[in-house]
Amino acid sequence: MKAISLIIDNQKVSAQEGDILLWVALKNGFYIPNVCALKERAVPFAGCRLCFVEIEGYPEPVTACTETIREGMVVKTKTATVQKLQRAAFELILSTHHVNCGHCGKNKKCELQKIALHLKVRLRSKRFRLIPKNLPLDESHPLFTYDPDKCVLCGRCVWLCREQQKVGTLNFAYRGFEMLVTTFGDSLAGVANCTQCRKCVDACPVGALLFKEEQLIREEHNA
Amino acid sequence: MTEPTNTIEEEKIQKEIHKLLQDFSSTRENLIPILQAIQTTFGFIPQEALRETAAFLKISPGEIFGVATFYNQFRFTPPGKHQVKVCLGTACHIRGGDIIMEEWKRRLQIKEGGVTEDHEFGLERVGCVGCCVLAPVVQVGDIVHGKMSPSVVNGILLQCELAKREEDKTHNETE
Ligand code: FES
């Protein structure tokens, strides 16, 4: 593999030919919001639409998770256009996310908190109408809990479970606003084929999947 | 959401499904045709049927559940005795079909696609029924009700209730 160099936010960065821009940027300390990208995944999902950047010579912003780097590429991660796109995508995610950080086991480790800080957007943003799912917390699995109200549908767990682990316990189901990450028959209890590999919980960027030991008492669920 | 079925039912369903699956080869692309065949046979897709299909196609039950729930044409509970179809086609939508839908939901205490506990009523949304001049339209069983309003919902419920009482009475008398 050949070493090549590119410019990110006016700084010279070197990386390997064939690397994906998002990982190169993150590794070199340039934060780009993202929730759906997975290093293991050869074909990116590109579903969260958070990782936009501008690249010189390109007519419009592109998603960093789908972009292979090239020699001499000039990348900007914080232009006004980029941030406008990122904010819109982020606030749309927030409009279906049950924000309750104080009682969430992911507090201070949540990707959404990190993104909010980066984009200077309030987590309780009122820009879009809130569409809460109001579904119950599922505590039936021995290892972890699943809170559909927190899920941002990034698809990481689904891909790991189905494509990497070849298990297929977690899947997307239903459609449109009703779309959910769920299991057969909508209950974690019936998960006969779960191998307890823990990958889904490790990959969850938010507080939707949490190990029971991480879970804090949430008096205010659905409050 | 699919309904768990009891064991006698389960065996019956299993038999039917094995019979039905004989017409298909065990390849992924047959998933939807199989689901359609199941629904034609049972009027809905029982949970047991999804499991059998999963084993037959060697796809995880969860993935099949995901595919099946994506499509509006599939239902997972037996339809109600009176199946209420609220039209939310373009004309009915503009004439406030969603208000009518809300009223049914409120009165029956079920969601779209749901069935009441006594299995008397099922609720679903449909596209254009074909009589837009009457918008908003609701079809209950085979009967089309035009120019719907929330109070008419009440009327229809009352009618069904009276019909049921009548039925129970004659039933009791003949016994
Ligand atoms: S990380 Fe690129 S679209 Fe989600």
Ligand code: FES
């Ligand atoms: S839109 Fe409802 S009948 Fe045509």
